[in-house]
Amino acid sequence: MKRRELFPILGAGIAWGQPSQTPRFFTAEQYRTVVAVADTLLPDDGDIPGAVRAGAPWFIDTTLFYVPTARQAWLEGLEAVDGEAQREYGKKFAELSEAERIAVMERFSQREDQPQTAGEHFFVLARRQVLEAWLLSEAGQRQGLRYRGNTAVEEFPPAD
Amino acid sequence: MATKTSTFDVIVVGSGPGGGIAAYALTRAGARVALVEAGRRLRPGIDYNAHGNVYEKLEARLKAGFTHPVSSVWRDFAEKDHFVAVGDNPRHGLLRALGGRSLCWAGHSLRFGPGDFRRWPISYEEVAPYYERAERLMQVHGEKNGLWNLPDGVFEKPVPMRLPEQKLKLGVERLKARGRKMEFVPQRKAIPTERKPGGRTVCHYCGNCMAGCEVDSKYTSANTAIPLALKTGRLTVFTECFMRRIEYDPRSNRVTGIEYVDATGRSSGLRARVLVLACSAVETARHLLINGLANSSGQVGRNLTSHFGVTVVGEFPDLRTRDVSNDDGTDYYHSLLTGLYWDSPNPKFEGTYQVQCGAGLNPRRLIVTPAGFGKGYVKELIAANAAHASMNMQGSTLVTSQVYVDLDPVRKDRWGLPLPRLHLHYSDSDLAMARDMVATCEEIIRVAGGRVLQTPGEIRDAKSLVIDSNHWVGTARMGTDPRTSVVNTSCQSHDIPNLFIGDASVFAANPEKNPTLTNIALAWRMSDLLASKLKKGEF
Ligand SMILES: Cc1cc2nc3c(=O)[nH]c(=O)nc-3n(C[C@H](O)[C@H](O)[C@H](O)COP(=O)(O)OP(=O)(O)OC[C@H]3O[C@@H](n4cnc5c(N)ncnc54)[C@H](O)[C@@H]3O)c2cc1C
Ligand code: SF4
Numbered sequence: 001m002k003r004r005e006l007f008p009i010l011g012a013g014i015a016w017g018q019p020s021q022t023p024r025f026f027t028a029e030q031y032r033t034v035v036a037v038a039d040t041l042l043p044d045d046g047d048i049p050g051a052v053r054a055g056a057p058w059f060i061d062t063t064l065f066y067v068p069t070a071r072q073a074w075l076e077g078l079e080a081v082d083g084e085a086q087r088e089y090g091k092k093f094a095e096l097s098e099a100e101r102i103a104v105m106e107r108f109s110q111r112e113d114q115p116q117t118a119g120e121h122f123f124v125l126a127r128r129q130v131l132e133a134w135l136l137s138e139a140g141q142r143q144g145l146r147y148r149g150n151t152a153v154e155e156f157p158p159a160d
Numbered sequence: 161m162a163t164k165t166s167t168f169d170v171i172v173v174g175s176g177p178g179g180g181i182a183a184y185a186l187t188r189a190g191a192r193v194a195l196v197e198a199g200r201r202l203r204p205g206i207d208y209n210a211h212g213n214v215y216e217k218l219e220a221r222l223k224a225g226f227t228h229p230v231s232s233v234w235r236d237f238a239e240k241d242h243f244v245a246v247g248d249n250p251r252h253g254l255l256r257a258l259g260g261r262s263l264c265w266a267g268h269s270l271r272f273g274p275g276d277f278r279r280w281p282i283s284y285e286e287v288a289p290y291y292e293r294a295e296r297l298m299q300v301h302g303e304k305n306g307l308w309n310l311p312d313g314v315f316e317k318p319v320p321m322r323l324p325e326q327k328l329k330l331g332v333e334r335l336k337a338r339g340r341k342m343e344f345v346p347q348r349k350a351i352p353t354e355r356k357p358g359g360r361t362v363c364h365y366c367g368n369c370m371a372g373c374e375v376d377s378k379y380t381s382a383n384t385a386i387p388l389a390l391k392t393g394r395l396t397v398f399t400e401c402f403m404r405r406i407e408y409d410p411r412s413n414r415v416t417g418i419e420y421v422d423a424t425g426r427s428s429g430l431r432a433r434v435l436v437l438a439c440s441a442v443e444t445a446r447h448l449l450i451n452g453l454a455n456s457s458g459q460v461g462r463n464l465t466s467h468f469g470v471t472v473v474g475e476f477p478d479l480r481t482r483d484v485s486n487d488d489g490t491d492y493y494h495s496l497l498t499g500l501y502w503d504s505p506n507p508k509f510e511g512t513y514q515v516q517c518g519a520g521l522n523p524r525r526l527i528v529t530p531a532g533f534g535k536g537y538v539k540e541l542i543a544a545n546a547a548h549a550s551m552n553m554q555g556s557t558l559v560t561s562q563v564y565v566d567l568d569p570v571r572k573d574r575w576g577l578p579l580p581r582l583h584l585h586y587s588d589s590d591l592a593m594a595r596d597m598v599a600t601c602e603e604i605i606r607v608a609g610g611r612v613l614q615t616p617g618e619i620r621d622a623k624s625l626v627i628d629s630n631h632w633v634g635t636a637r638m639g640t641d642p643r644t645s646v647v648n649t650s651c652q653s654h655d656i657p658n659l660f661i662g663d664a665s666v667f668a669a670n671p672e673k674n675p676t677l678t679n680i681a682l683a684w685r686m687s688d689l690l691a692s693k694l695k696k697g698e699f
Binding site: 040041042043045048055058059062063065066067069102105109112113123127128131132134135136137138140141144145147149 | 213214215218219222223227229230365366367484488521522523524526529531532533534535536537538539541542
């Protein structure tokens with residue numbers, strides 16, 4: 001495991017088992033938005049590590065690098081997020097304050113049961129994939145869920 | 161064309177639960193058996209292993225061409241584009257591997273009861289000894305509940321219900337006190353919970369059963385039946401060998417062997433005194449139809465039925481703060497709602513249903529995704545999942561002339577054989593049953609003090625129903641009349657005396673219970689009857 005400063009604006013990021021934090025599918029610019037989105041959706045919360053500390057942006061970038069299915073949806077979604085940030089605040093999403101980022105996501109999450117706009121569709125996709133990445137991460141499982149399973153042992157006589 | 165030929169007493173085609181047990185019982189009875197399996201051997205822990213740090217394995221998995229981050233024998237290796245669907249979205253599961261779908265089954269093992277066998281040409285008492293043998297070999301855990309139509313078996317100690325499932329039980333108790341007929345019992349699964357000499361390893365509750373049990377605790381034919389059959393020295397296993405044709409001699413009216421294609425594409429022949437087909441209900445019917453055999457009744461592919469259902473999820477608010485850190489258990493379902501309409505049928509529909517119930521928080525299987533995001537989201541996620549119980553209903557689809565398997569006139573598989581075509585059209589009875597399922601489950605949740613979190617609501621049409629793609633049965637049904645059935649009570653073709661069927665095609669009727677334990681018991685019984693015929697020099 002390697003530790004290094006990722007984007008100072010978001011605090012420390014943990015790079016998970018990967019040689020470097022350089023994105024392979026996203027451009028550096030897009031990746032900055034991905035990290036900001038992940039951090040807005042699942043921020044650090046007390047003892048519970050958030051999506052960025054869990055390594056979700058790396059997980060998503062790596063998956064998209066190999067599996068094309070969701071590529072288009074991510075790229076369109078990032079455009080929608082940055083577009084909204086630009087319209088409302090004249091900045092990129094990653095440059096917004098925490099409160100501003102939350103406000104953008106709140107608008108996109110209004111109709112999560114029946115998303116209509118590009119931004120709303122993106123909210124559903126991003127939350128699902130960020131959450132999945134978090135749930136599968138060591139940090140999410142151990143510190144977040146305080147989950148003790150997920151280990152193959154030869155025998156485990158259950159306690160009576 | 162066949163290039164080389166070997167001779168056996170029996171060829172068994174298909175190594176799933178049915179074919180695996182046939183190979184086991186026949187070799188132990190002294191027969192020399194060839195087990196022919198289209199798939200390869202998938203190694204636990206190597207070809208499938210859902211344990212461990214997903215991040216560390218991600219790159220290698222994706223590089224190898226898998227698209228899902230977590231290893232699963234079912235998701236990674238199940239066949240695709242292997243059938244044609246007609247009607248109400250039929251689906252059909254197939255895993256070509258040594259062990260077939262026993263590699264990914266959940267292990268739920270329920271005996272059919274005397275009431276269920278009323279619609280069969282054999283009785284519960286005739287099958288009971290084979291249930292007992294099967295349960296011992298498979299190491300089924302469960303609780304003795306004394307229910308007349310879900311008979312008790314030989315069980316290892318049961319796995320406890322999780323707290324939300326105990327709430328559902330409370331709901332059922334309350335409804336029973338008001339005179340309703342239903343029962344709520346712990347699940348029964350082919351997963352050891354007790355150390356036994358010569359037994360498989362005891363389950364460690366990782367909840368990965370359907371992704372494949374990498375420590376070989378859960379019963380599969382690849383980890384128990386086939387290795388034991390190999391020990392007899394009388395079994396030869398042909399993996400990656402697809403049976404393309406059944407050899408039939410019209411003069412003697414006997415099948416004489418098969419032609420198969422191996423991994424290199426070369427075809428060869430095998431000869432035997434007897435052929436047992438255990439390719440699964442859909443595939444066995446397909447091969448009989450392709451070869452034009454054993455179908456004087458016209459019933460091959462007919463009488464097709466599976467289970468269908470819907471899911472209702474409830475939440476018990478007082479359980480939101482419970483500790484969920486380690487209750488994955490043996491896969492998901494630890495409990496079962498049963499005993500509905502056994503004694504007095506519901507006039508609105510035919511047959512009945514059961515409901516598999518589960519709970520718990522497993523990071524690889526999230527049931528409740530709360531709305532929203534941001535600070536507090538994870539806490540809500542944990543609370544909502546800690547408090548949830550899910551009810552997955554399973555009723556048998558009505559047998560009608562609208563539900564069957566035939567051959568697609570155009571589309572072919574990679575061996576040049578016509579694909580099977582599955583026709584599914586739900587009947588009004590099915591829809592009425594689904595409505596009753598939803599109402600009953602919602603009622604149980606409410607009576608137990610919970611609230612309904614997810615429900616299909618009012619069932620208007622077949623769109624809200626989900627077919628179980630893995631429980632198809634009935635396509636070569638058993639009967640005493642050769643005009644209306646395909647095999648006799650020994651699972652022997654009425655038409656061709658040395659052709660037997662070792663899978664769930666032979667089911668004469670399909671109760672609400674999961675099929676595989678009965679499939680195994682019947683294949684075992686068939687093998688005993690067949691072995692005694694072989695000893696007498698028949699065939
Ligand atoms: C995820 C999942 C969960 C399940 N859970 C349960 C459960 O809890 N309880 C339960 O009762 N059932 C369960 N089932 C269903 C159960 O797995 C099937 O009922 C059972 O495997 C059927 O056994 P079978 O021997 O008929 O067929 P299969 O297991 O499908 O095996 C058939 C084998 O035949 C081979 N074959 C087919 N055609 C040919 C050919 N031409 N040449 C050579 N080989 C061939 C196939 O490759 C395959 O390996 C589950 C299934 C799945 C997928
Ligand atoms: S829960 Fe038990 S039987 Fe299922 S995969 Fe894990 S160890 Fe195997």
